[in-house]
Amino acid sequence: MPELPEVETLKRALIPLVLNKRLVKLNFLRKNLRFPIPSTKIRKGLLNQDVAKITRRGKYILLHGPDGALLIHLGMSGRFTQAPSMKPFEKHTHAVFKFAPEIYLHYIDPRRFGCLLWVPNNQGHPLLNKIGPDPLGKAITADEMKLLAKNCKKISIKNFLMDSKRIAGVGNIYACETLFAAKISPKKPARRINSSQWTLLLSTLRDILQRSIAAGGTTLRDFYSTDGNQGYYKFSLAVYGKENEPCIVCTQPIKRITQSARSTFYCKECQRP
DNA sequence: AAAACTACCTGAGTGC
DNA sequence: TGCACTCAGGTAGTTT
Numbered sequence: 001m002p003e004l005p006e007v008e009t010l011k012r013a014l015i016p017l018v019l020n021k022r023l024v025k026l027n028f029l030r031k032n033l034r035f036p037i038p039s040t041k042i043r044k045g046l047l048n049q050d051v052a053k054i055t056r057r058g059k060y061i062l063l064h065g066p067d068g069a070l071l072i073h074l075g076m077s078g079r080f081t082q083a084p085s086m087k088p089f090e091k092h093t094h095a096v097f098k099f100a101p102e103i104y105l106h107y108i109d110p111r112r113f114g115c116l117l118w119v120p121n122n123q124g125h126p127l128l129n130k131i132g133p134d135p136l137g138k139a140i141t142a143d144e145m146k147l148l149a150k151n152c153k154k155i156s157i158k159n160f161l162m163d164s165k166r167i168a169g170v171g172n173i174y175a176c177e178t179l180f181a182a183k184i185s186p187k188k189p190a191r192r193i194n195s196s197q198w199t200l201l202l203s204t205l206r207d208i209l210q211r212s213i214a215a216g217g218t219t220l221r222d223f224y225s226t227d228g229n230q231g232y233y234k235f236s237l238a239v240y241g242k243e244n245e246p247c248i249v250c251t252q253p254i255k256r257i258t259q260s261a262r263s264t265f266y267c268k269e270c271q272r273p
Numbered sequence: 274a275a276a277a278c279t280a281c282c283t284g285a286g287t288g289c
Numbered sequence: 290t291g292c293a294c295t296c297a298g299g300t301a302g303t304t305t
Binding site for chain 2: 034075076077092109110111112113151152153154155159163260261
Binding site for chain 3: 002003034035059074077111113126127162163164171262263
């Protein structure tokens, strides 16, 4: 499942492939993903234009043309694969790109939770405008997060971390792993996290994301393979999906609880309330 | 208003 | 072997 490190890895893989290259063909194989695909706007904005810039915001990737950008989200099961032609060769191929001279990229997303949208220059997009600071960017600070959490009545730190309006791009896996590494209970109310804990949380989150990206970098070449799963490297997980397995620190069994209809994995012994 | 819940979707896994 | 069922997850939109 693409989380922020996978999206960043995709962005880095796209740069040598399509940056400053011209989009010469673009086919959409269906009208909708999570949202209707504004195919006319996208074709008008990007077809026969050079990709001037490739950026990431949370789990969104933007391919910038002169007048706007193609906004890409991979949802749960989305991926890009390089292919030998425009012809879809895999089930659930929803869009096919050709960049000059002979770069073919297929957008594949079985569950269709992803999206392809258009962001005009200087207008932004409602999906992007509501997103909090990127955990890897400079804009995010412990003071700011503590201030944000101060007004929260009930929300747990785990749900706080996963709320993209507060922090961009932290999914279930990295929320669990970060809280384990920072030794903070996922159930702890966000407003009870003090300054030094916020500093620790943010540095831990950055460290885990960056190490995961670095691990992805080593398998970057797999991006080209037809098996997209190889691009989604398995970062060494300490707690996620490890219910009843011994904690790697204290050997107590890892607990699994449900928070807001999402599984949370944590060590009751190591992670303090 | 804040926080939790639901819908969207398919494939993998389980139990019969 | 196959069928029916459950679960997973990102996040916008809805409900509590």
